[in-house]
Structures are given as structure tokens and as C-alpha cells.
Amino acid sequence: MQVKGRIFIGGTGRSGTTILSKILGKHNNIYRFPCETRFIIDPDGIIDLVPALSDKWSPYIGSKAVCRFKKMMYNLGETEIMAVKLRRKVMSEVLNRSPKKYLHFPLGDIIGKKQYFKELNNFLDKLIDVEFKGLWVGTDSYLKNPKIFSTKKFAREEIINLSAEFINNLFTIPLKKQNKSFWVDHTPFNILHATFLNELFPDMKIIHIYRDIRDVISSYKTKNWGGNDAQDIILWQKQILQRWLEVKTNLSENSYYEIKLEELIDNPKKNLKDIFRFIGIPFDEKVLQIGLNKGHIGRWKKDLIKEEIDLVKKELFDIMKKYDYNW
Structure with a gap:
């Protein structure tokens, strides 16, 4: 479609x-997304990924941007059972801590987890040449088995087109279901x-x-x-x-x-x-x-x-x- x-x-x-x-x-x-999609314009989303892989690219900037984008998309894609959600909510309120990121934005459920992660991984494959165990001085503190992503450097128009294609592929899924x-x-x-x-x-x-x-x-x-x-x-x-x-x-x-x-x-x-x-x-x-x-x-x-x-x-x-x- x-x-x-x-x-x-x-x-x-x-x-x-x-x-x-x-x-x-x-x-x-018209298909309305039940929740705000967020990943296009929020920090660490597409809006940060595009410059990091084009005009602001360096090996570390590219690696960091892809790592953060991947984490964001996994937060949006993975959901927890209600009991775990409630427990986390209570604990965050009792301890005065912020809740899990994007707790009430179940984009993976809306798209369908299998197709969601398939499209995400296809997109990431186009951005990353290779990933390997490694770190640099700006790697997040105390990570277990830290990784570095060796990313491609794109012309801005090219990464814009790839990003738009990814969004279209993702958003077309619920559109097809509802015709x-x-x-x-x-x-x-x-x-x-x-x-x-x-x-x-x-x-x-x-x-x-x-x-x-x-x-x-x-x-x-x-x-x-x-x-x-x-x-x-x-x-x-x-x-x-x-x-x-x-x-x-x-x-x-x-x-x-x-x-x-x-x-x-x-x-x-x-x-x-x-x-x-x-x-x-x-x-x-x-x-x-x-x-x-x-x-x-x-x-x-x-x-x-x-x-x-x-x-x-x-x-x-x-x-x-x-x-x-x-x-």
C-alpha cells in the first residue's frame, strides 16, 4: 500500500x-497512532541520528548516535507485563526516581514486535559496517562488554532518504492492517x-x-x-x-x-x-x-x-x- x-x-x-x-x-x-511516536524528534531519535551520520560525523559521534538510537528504539519496542509496570511505577514514586524510559509508549505492540524489529534491524544494517567489542575514553561508565559501532558516513540527503524510508516501512504496517x-x-x-x-x-x-x-x-x-x-x-x-x-x-x-x-x-x-x-x-x-x-x-x-x-x-x-x- x-x-x-x-x-x-x-x-x-x-x-x-x-x-x-x-x-x-x-x-x-486516516490511521492515528494510539501514542505519540516520539522516535523521530526526541533526543537520540532520527533528528540526532541524521547529523551524526552526515555533516557532524566522526567514528565516535557516529557510534554513539547509533548506540543511543538503538537503545531508544528498543525501549519503544519492548513492553512489560502489567504487573511489572505497576511495580516499577510504585517503586519510582516511593523512591522519587524517574520511571523506565517510554514506559507508556508501546510502539512495538502497535506495529507488531516481529515486524518492528525486522524493520529496525534492516535500517541499522544500512548504517553500520561492523560492531566490535571495544571502548574509548567517552564510553559510558561501567558498561559490561562495551561495543563500538563502525558506522558509515553519509551525505545528508542520503541519510535523510534512508530515514524516511525506514519510517515509511514501519508506519505502513498498521496502515495495511486497517486499509x-x-x-x-x-x-x-x-x-x-x-x-x-x-x-x-x-x-x-x-x-x-x-x-x-x-x-x-x-x-x-x-x-x-x-x-x-x-x-x-x-x-x-x-x-x-x-x-x-x-x-x-x-x-x-x-x-x-x-x-x-x-x-x-x-x-x-x-x-x-x-x-x-x-x-x-x-x-x-x-x-x-x-x-x-x-x-x-x-x-x-x-x-x-x-x-x-x-x-x-x-x-x-x-x-x-x-x-x-x-x-
Whole structure:
């Protein structure tokens, strides 16, 4: 089956990426990955592998990048039984330690472990000339039987094409199972790396979904990955949004689309028709089956204290004005 379309959804986090992906996934020709795929743009992923094997290549940089990428893909590919997951979760909370990497991102299960590791190993074989027991001064401390990967040095275009082929081969597997020809990934920071995604897939479409940043900050306060207080979160959000404003200047207008969550909730049919027109695929009434909740719109009014609201205004006033949010 030929992949006809690649759709990336992105945002600041807590801005509606998941719900929008669920809506698009209701379309009869779009496959939605149940979890964020992560391995393309996360540290140690494809985004780090490409420069390490091309313009930044050295024997050690190449070896380290392949080793880290392989570990990442194994973390995403191997899953644990529920009892082990629960035990690890409890222990991490009791001991105040981070959990196992990518614990809730079972990409191997989604693709199918046998095919997942077959495609991964085929890809790695194209990158590695030979691996052997050995170490250098920068080898991770106290490894048992350390290895060095002797990697090829590629022209950037060549490793980009190999990486895109690997992703396509991997993602085509669930598409074939469901007889669909478009896929959608909703890793939030896709927007920050949209130019890289465009380099991988020149025909890709990226959708930035955003919402009132004050509501985003309210939501972040319930999480443990965006800052310990409102000031941390505000500065985190400011950097993300400023970076996106830079990134999109390097994209063609037909490759990205921006949608306000509040407008999607107020008029889903109209806005979804616009989104599908942008993607280049007929509208499907089934996408309206996903309910959109207005309950969290304006939550900042009760969640943020005056000092926090003043800080948002100080740091993010210009960005909020650009996206048509008023005070």
C-alpha cells in the first residue's frame, strides 16, 4: 500500500493535540497512532541520528548516535507485563526516581514486535559496517562488554532518504492492517522541528493547535514535566511559542495550518472541513463523533492567582495578541 499523506499535529503540550488526533483518526482513510511516536524528534531519535551520520560525523559521534538510537528504539519496542509496570511505577514514586524510559509508549505492540524489529534491524544494517567489542575514553561508565559501532558516513540527503524510508516501512504496517493510506502523529513538539519533518517528507502537512495560553498554564500546573510553578511554566511556554514563530517562517504556506482549540469547539464541522481541505482529503462525517468539551475553557480564571496572571501578561502579551486572545 502506498502512503498518500503524512500528517503531524503539534502544539505547546496541553493544547489539544491528542483530541485533534482522535478526531482525525475517525476518518475512514486516516490511521492515528494510539501514542505519540516520539522516535523521530526526541533526543537520540532520527533528528540526532541524521547529523551524526552526515555533516557532524566522526567514528565516535557516529557510534554513539547509533548506540543511543538503538537503545531508544528498543525501549519503544519492548513492553512489560502489567504487573511489572505497576511495580516499577510504585517503586519510582516511593523512591522519587524517574520511571523506565517510554514506559507508556508501546510502539512495538502497535506495529507488531516481529515486524518492528525486522524493520529496525534492516535500517541499522544500512548504517553500520561492523560492531566490535571495544571502548574509548567517552564510553559510558561501567558498561559490561562495551561495543563500538563502525558506522558509515553519509551525505545528508542520503541519510535523510534512508530515514524516511525506514519510517515509511514501519508506519505502513498498521496502515495495511486497517486499509488506510494516511497517518497522523501527535507528538506535541512536532511544531518545533517542522522544518526537519519537511526535509524528511516534503509532502507532509503539519497542524498547530493552540489554545488560550492561560488555560495551558493552568493545565501544566497539574503535571510534572513543564515546571514547578507558574513562572517556570510561563517561561517554558514562551520559548516554545517563540521558536514556532521562527520555524513557520521557513515553511511554505501550504504545508502548515493553525487552528484555535476554542474555535474548533465552537464550530467543529466548519473548522474540520477547513482542516480536511488543507490535508487534501474529503470530509468524513464520522469525525464529528468525538465530543468536544467546553468545560476547561477559561479555567485560568479560577486556577491562576493575580500575580500569576500579571506574569503571563508581562511575558506573553505580544504572543497572545498575535493569536487574537484578549485581556
